[in-house]
Amino acid sequence: MLKTLNAWLHRHPENMKANVEIYTWQTCPYCIRAKILLRWKGVQFTEYKIDGNGAARVKMAERANGRRSMPQIFVNNQHIGGCDDLYALDREGQLDKLLMEAQPVG
Ligand SMILES: N[C@@H](CCC(=O)N[C@@H](CS)C(=O)NCC(=O)O)C(=O)O
Secondary structure (H helix, E strand, O other), rough: OOOHHHOOOOOOOOOOOOOOOEEEOOOOOOHHHHHHHHHOOOOOEEEEEEEOHHHHHHHHHHEEEOOOOOOOEOOOOOEEOOOOHHHHHHHHHOHHHHHOOOOOOO
């Protein structure tokens, strides 16, 4: 039943194998919106809650090509960008493919 419903909704949670990381502030609306999409996709993700942690934000920006806005999202260590970038990838039909790729070993 759930399988049928997921297929109908174009959801494939069982295939979401990527290593997803997201840097967040707890009350940031863009962070919440990004997590809603990741949860809808059914992918597991690691959330770094960095409210008030300036050093962690600097580290995030180093990984994120200088981007400091919240959230910043990485899939298999590849920088995706922020919430708008995540939704844009989904609109372009690119997100599921990325989320289905397991992180290469090594
Ligand atoms: N277009 C960005 C907007 C993100 C954004 O504006 N985030 C706010 C927090 S909700 C932020 O980082 N503000 C502080 C700043 O830009 O330094 C996205 O989609 O992620």
